[in-house]
Amino acid sequence: MLASTLMLIAFLCAGVLLPVPYAEMSPGPTVNTLGEHDGEPVLQISGHKTYPATGHLNMTTVRVTSADYRMNLVEAVYGWLAHDDKVVPHDTLYPDGKTEEQSTQENAEEFSQSQESAKVAALKELDIPVRSWVIVSTVVKGSPAQGRLHAGDVIKAVDGTAVKQPADVAELVTKHKPGQDVVFTIIPAKEQAAAEKENRTPTGAQDVTITTTTSEDSGTKRAIVGISAGTDHTFPFTIDIKLADVGGPSAGLMFALGIYDKLTPGDLTGGKFVAGTGTIDDSGKVGPIGGIEMKTVGARDKGAQYFLTPADNCAAALKDTPGGLTLVKVKTMKDALGALDDIRNGDTAALPMCTAKG
Template sequence: MPRRTATLLTSILLLIGALCAGFLTSVPYSELSPGPTVNTLGQYDGEPVLTIGGQETYDTSGHLNMTTVRVTGVDYEMNLLEAVYGWFADDAAVVPYETMYPDDVTADQVEEQNAEEFSASQESAKVAALEELGYEIPTQTIVASVIQDAPAHGKLHAGDAIVAVDGTRISDPEEVGEAVRKHEPGEDVVFTVVPAKQAEAAREAGEELPDGAGDTEDVTITTMKSPDDGRALVGIEAGVAHVFPFEIDIQLADVGGPSAGLMFALGLMDRLTPENLTGGEFVAGTGTIDDDGVVGAIGGVSMKTIAARNAGAEFFLTPEDNCATAAENPPDGLTLVSVGTLDDALDALTRIRQGDTDGLPLCAAR
């Protein structure tokens, strides 16, 4: 066999071997890629994303799209070739596996956490939007969770509304812990509660919680010593549930995490006000939101900007703490607008619908 032919054959065999090794070699990485986008003003799987009952709503046009990121699953084993491709691809990001799936967290726990964050973001979006529109949103202090085998386990339940502790009316979750810590470990503390189903029914009816005998239950719990600081505890986490003036339902399956909060809030405001917030323009965005309308950073922003542009968006509302990353390699034709609060986003939409885009606060790379 001529030397040239032998060299070529050897090179081909080595290449085939390297490719096979690449396919067979697993690496501890996950991949992020652009996910679907959904117009919060429209429908998803044939159902309205936002349903508002008992209140006048208005037709609207344009888009206020929330954006998502696709992530390889917890059981997916990426091979070396896929990782190398992802490192060089413009529409993918390869990150260490433990970034997405920490060793001390199971797949079910990751899914549960994402679902909880998504639910909390919906709640905060409703509060921020309605308070921006001038509504007052009363709250209930509730049992958010009960620690397994703690003194409260089996006596208090998630969703129970806490009316009083030791006869003192409760108006804030922090007051629950303060009341319990007034005791020494081993002493009894008395919780006055409305059971979860009754508390939820009161919220749905927009009613205040009862505080009279017969409507509430007194639950006595013996405190234990905290392993952290030695103070008294009963083993619950107190939280807040909001009492909304009318029904708001956000339907969006197969989505988790808190990053759609801003776009949900804007979608609600657009449906509840006669003015078309977008002026018919295609606006997308992302960002967490809290009850006060503060917009927070999210993960995977570069993949979300690609998803938005692929869907047709011309403007992207970007959390200000994500701006530098998003501006490193923005998709052509997509204007990245920096927002830090719900008011910032509303100001940006005003400029967009009025055509005053020169005055928009744009994201800039470092």
């Protein structure tokens, strides 16, 4: 008996002290994009007529353990047994040894970009024009572009070929062999910002020649200059999204729907409690996200009746759908608006439901 007791104590101590390479996900807060958070409206629009909106269009989140948190064996076992939590390999959430600081920065950038795309998608649905252009999004430290190009510079052309979207930049650069020169025609970020502020066309285009180098990632070797390209926009009026301590791109769809609702008379939801998730791009295409099982649980716990689900997440969401929650499949913002029309009119038989195939 004594030996068994000592052995049990030893196993328990080992379970508490022994770190395991896992992390945990659990349902996070859910926030109504039509309402307030921490005492102020989530969506603040000025310079354009807005309309009151009732009901809920809730964005959903997932809580995850930090990058430097080391889970022990007991916590891992408890997480595996807990219904509303999910234990996953640490590298799933923090690949390539990503630090907490790096992860936070990346999530903040994705969150910011998702807000921009949500604004563009909503205004395009309303046929409100938005000016867009390709910019230098980031410059890699130590790359050939460092000191030559800067974040925010507008890329007008590469080797004299006009650039219309971010993908054009990489396509034109990789036509070169490593070591060859590539010419960027840019508007410096400061001039672009000044022109926007003064509501005029920017001037002062410059040609910048950069010698390419060889890519160092695991893919096919190719010519690079060490930048990533993105898109910037000028909106005809001000749209601010006030939501702190949230990261990642998955709230894009719900932000876009909230903006659309506030800019149109009537209620998109008809007063119903609708939650959802999904990335969104400038064209209104909805993309998949991580942690769908956690988000449906969090939404239902807050009272959601319907959950707008990216089509590519439907199969995973169906595996453990909370009782009383209807999963609605969406591929585009237009799909989501159509589904909300059915919900508002009580025509639930017409809703595009999630299936195991998407």
